[in-house]
Amino acid sequence: MKKENLVFIAQSLDGYIADKNGGLAWLESVPNPDGIDMGYRNFVERVDAIIMGRITFETICSFGIDWPFTKPVFVLSNNVKSVDEELTDKVEIVNGSLISVLETINAKGYNKLYIDGGQVIQSFLKEDLIDEMTITTIPILLGGGHSLFGDLDHHMSFDLIQSEVFLDTIVQSTYKRKK
């Protein structure tokens, strides 16, 4: 089965995924009375497992909600050694090079992977390991914060697969790596 690493993330108009204080309230700045999910559930349905970084993992844990994922989650971390008991069958800590981490995860039969969290996405892009990105742009300038994209040694081209407008004001575009 084809191995694919996919991104699904929201950014501000100026390319941040969290504001200067790490805040995410701006994500809710567009009224969404019917709580539409902008393709998120369909996207998660498509993937076999999720890879995220420690910061994203700890942010989700800090929400004090029930664990929100039904797919297996792999947390990339050299520091976290174990997870809370109630998550042991849902979350696995992995570390090492991205290539070896991917080999391990793919070997378990998880081929379509949701790559989540700013630093993890940047690491994957640096090694040209991202196949598809769905980027949802909230029409707000934050003026600083945590960037979605980071430094790269070379240009990387993509093809647009789809572009859609939600709630009259949010543009969501899906890009596929052009190789």
Next chain:
Amino acid sequence: MKKENLVFIAQSLDGYIADKNGGLAWLESVPNPDGIDMGYRNFVERVDAIIMGRITFETICSFGIDWPFTKPVFVLSNNVKSVDEELTDKVEIVNGSLISVLETINAKGYNKLYIDGGQVIQSFLKEDLIDEMTITTIPILLGGGHSLFGDLDHHMSFDLIQSEVFLDTIVQSTYKRKK
């Protein structure tokens, strides 16, 4: 007549308007056999005059082409004192605070202004002087370069006016400042 300051600019997927070497070749990375202008001529028709920074002005002059603008151009600069003789009726150097520059230009009857160049756009945004932005996103990651957007003290929200796809792969979205 209503005064409006408008932006029309292309960026990379990671928010740069020029690459690490100041290069612009990536703007042509999507084949455009019929040379469609993605709304540029219509946009320029709408404006009364153009305000640009010194770097943009010098970049255009360096192209060695005929002066491309039919609308009056104002170059914001404290250093440039005069322009080549053949441009004296087309280009005027202006300086001072943005508010006073705008007052001077508006007093001449130019109300809809095209604000061009990265640093000038950032200065106008810092003072909340941009009313509308048309952003054309080329599907390429440059991995560094000159950012379209800069640091801001506060969040600024926009409404989406229009979003369109050109050449199957370039997303162009127009935003209006929400006040």
